[in-house]
Amino acid sequence: MTHRLSPFLAVMMAVGYAFLYGPIASLVAYSFNASRLVTVWAGFSTHWYVELMHNEAIQHAALISLEIAVTAASGALLLGTMAGYALQRYRRFRGRALFGTLVTAPLVMPEVITGLSLLLLFVALEQAIGWPRGRGILTIAAAHITLGTAYVAVVVEARLAAFDRSLEEAALDLGARPFKVFLVITLPLIAPALAAGWLLAFTLSLDDLVIASFTSGPSSTTLPMVIFSSIRLGVSPQINALATLFLVTVAVLVTGAGRLMRTRDGGR
Numbered sequence: 001m002t003h004r005l006s007p008f009l010a011v012m013m014a015v016g017y018a019f020l021y022g023p024i025a026s027l028v029a030y031s032f033n034a035s036r037l038v039t040v041w042a043g044f045s046t047h048w049y050v051e052l053m054h055n056e057a058i059q060h061a062a063l064i065s066l067e068i069a070v071t072a073a074s075g076a077l078l079l080g081t082m083a084g085y086a087l088q089r090y091r092r093f094r095g096r097a098l099f100g101t102l103v104t105a106p107l108v109m110p111e112v113i114t115g116l117s118l119l120l121l122f123v124a125l126e127q128a129i130g131w132p133r134g135r136g137i138l139t140i141a142a143a144h145i146t147l148g149t150a151y152v153a154v155v156v157e158a159r160l161a162a163f164d165r166s167l168e169e170a171a172l173d174l175g176a177r178p179f180k181v182f183l184v185i186t187l188p189l190i191a192p193a194l195a196a197g198w199l200l201a202f203t204l205s206l207d208d209l210v211i212a213s214f215t216s217g218p219s220s221t222t223l224p225m226v227i228f229s230s231i232r233l234g235v236s237p238q239i240n241a242l243a244t245l246f247l248v249t250v251a252v253l254v255t256g257a258g259r260l261m262r263t264r265d266g267g268r
Contacts, residue, residue, distance in 0.1 A: 028247065031240035038235050048237040052245075055238060058226055065206055065223040068137055072144035073202035079145065080152025080197055087153065088160040106150040115214030118143045122215065135217035143215045144208060148201030155200065159193035 005013075031049070035042035052058065083103045087096070106114055122132055122139050132139050167189070171181045187194075209224040216222065230236055 024247070027240050028244045031237060031244040033237060033240075036237065038237055038240060048241045049245075052238045052241045058223070058238070058242065061221050061223040061226040064137060064220060068141050068144060068212075068222065069202045069205040071141045072148055072205040073198045075141070075145040076148030076152050076201040077194060077198045080149040080201070081156050081194065083149060083153040084156030084160065088157045103153050104150050106147050107154070111147075111208075111210040114147065115143070115211040118146065118211065119214040135215055136220040139215045139217075140212050140220060140222065141205075143211050144201075144205040147208070147211065148204055151200050151204065152197035155193050155197040156190065159190045163189065 030038050030041070032044050032046060033041055034045035034047060083099075087100055087103070090096070118139075119135075122135060125131055126133065163186075167185050168181050171185055172178070176184070207224065208222075209228055212222045212225060216225065227239055227242070230239060
């Protein structure tokens, strides 16, 4: 039995989609605008994509952001996996409640407070032990690891909560060492959660502006900081072109991942 959508719901759905995706469609369209004014159409042109490819400031900032994002996501994956495993598998140990609160605190703490706290920490450490010497890529990556660890820990803990432990128990009964069981059985089965956690931490790091603004230095400007600085003087068509490239990249990756999953499921 099929249910037809009422006219009211259809109209509301159309309005909702237009509200969500209309600005994105406008951004993509005006990235091909020949005019320097992003609100005045002057004909189709790819001029701003060519200008973007020759913009060394944006290219340098993009490389820095990618370097920081990969480092932060990898560090957050390592720490978040250990934290999530400890919270799920060791239900009773001294200080567990405090540990869980500290791990998940960045999820609910305003980024302004997190960024300011980390800045004060780095300044105090530099005065006390001489490390880190100033702010730069290292301090931004460390700050993003702090943020990403909380998200990875939640994802891993949720996956382990639905994990069938009978496989681990069978391996232990057959004489396998706990560490080998973790490497051979546990890790492969929670690999999708690990991949999701890494991608989430990577996205958060690549997109972050507030925390990076507090923990960055003069030579470590990230891509969101460059974009924010440029739009304060007016939106440049190059920013539209850059955003369009991001949208295309994400769409291609999501489509490829979906096809890969359908191919894998169809081969079973």
